[in-house]
Amino acid sequence: MNILLLGYGKMGQLIGEIAESRSHHLAGKITIENRDELDQLKPENIDVAIEFSQPEAAVENFEWCFEKGIPVVSGTTGWLSEKSRIENLAIEKNGTFFYASNFSIGVNIFFKVNQFLAKLMNETQGYQASIEEIHHTAKKDAPSGTAITLAEGIIQNHHSYRKWNLSDEPSDSELSLPITSKRIDPAPGTHIIRYQSEIDDIEISHTAHSRQGFALGAVLVSEWLKDRKGVFSMDDFLSF
Numbered sequence: 001m002n003i004l005l006l007g008y009g010k011m012g013q014l015i016g017e018i019a020e021s022r023s024h025h026l027a028g029k030i031t032i033e034n035r036d037e038l039d040q041l042k043p044e045n046i047d048v049a050i051e052f053s054q055p056e057a058a059v060e061n062f063e064w065c066f067e068k069g070i071p072v073v074s075g076t077t078g079w080l081s082e083k084s085r086i087e088n089l090a091i092e093k094n095g096t097f098f099y100a101s102n103f104s105i106g107v108n109i110f111f112k113v114n115q116f117l118a119k120l121m122n123e124t125q126g127y128q129a130s131i132e133e134i135h136h137t138a139k140k141d142a143p144s145g146t147a148i149t150l151a152e153g154i155i156q157n158h159h160s161y162r163k164w165n166l167s168d169e170p171s172d173s174e175l176s177l178p179i180t181s182k183r184i185d186p187a188p189g190t191h192i193i194r195y196q197s198e199i200d201d202i203e204i205s206h207t208a209h210s211r212q213g214f215a216l217g218a219v220l221v222s223e224w225l226k227d228r229k230g231v232f233s234m235d236d237f238l239s240f
């Protein structure tokens, strides 16, 4: 496949290496500095754009891809207030859009375990839930996109929680799930779910040892997405 990398930082570079090792060709490696190179590309020669940029850049990148008819796979976090509009735009333009807060298979198993645990805890009194995420200090958004997905998994399955809040910001509701964001180098991504009571604590966690799982997941999804039209998520890609 011909792959356009929109964003060529820590993730874009690793995705490029993995894509080439799987015999794909890189049609472009776009950063803030060389963004004008987009005008010289031939959209008909690009099979998919893999977009790992920055919260402020992602939406503009999606709109550009939809205009050019290029399917887009994005892992950029921190732009979710625009998600419904972007998904509607993808459909309106007969485009292809795949977003995941986390492309690693391990984290997607962890999402399912989190949902199952939330269902069990919903039947149990006396536990307070909380989420902690730890990432490297260059991360621009907080909480992480993965922590938001985990919070949504709890909110959908546990009646004591209706929304989430960052733990260092005041919450206006007892029904809010606190998320603590820590920035410690070189953490690629750690997420912990805690249920604490006076009697005991229950804790589940996922720790990424590198960015390999995120990057490989994005390439595998791009291969799967070829020739598909519409809006997709990891639930469509995975068979569990």
Ligand SMILES: NC(=O)C1=CN([C@@H]2O[C@H](COP(=O)(O)OP(=O)(O)OC[C@H]3O[C@@H](n4cnc5c(N)ncnc54)[C@H](OP(=O)(O)O)[C@@H]3O)[C@@H](O)[C@H]2O)C=CC1
Residues within 6 Å of the ligand: 006, 007, 008, 009, 010, 011, 012, 030, 031, 032, 033, 035, 052, 053, 054, 055, 057, 061, 074, 075, 076, 077, 078, 100, 101, 102, 103, 104, 214
């Ligand atoms: N879903 C997932 O599985 C994962 C998601 N992420 C998310 O991916 C995103 C990128 O992470 P990471 O690679 O670590 O970040 P980096 O800061 O290392 O890289 C970001 C890249 O985006 C480029 N960029 C910024 N603005 C634009 C623009 N307008 N058009 C094109 N490129 C642009 C930057 O350019 P320049 O170099 O010139 O500054 C840089 O190359 C983050 O939102 C992060 O949260 C990260 C890991 C996994």
Ligand SMILES: O=C(O)C1=N[C@H](C(=O)O)C[C@H](O)C1
Residues within 6 Å of the ligand: 077, 101, 102, 135, 139, 140, 143, 144, 145, 146, 147, 188, 189, 190, 214
């Ligand atoms: O910025 C990162 O590095 C990561 N971002 C994603 C997120 O916000 O959840 C995924 C992963 O945890 C790494």
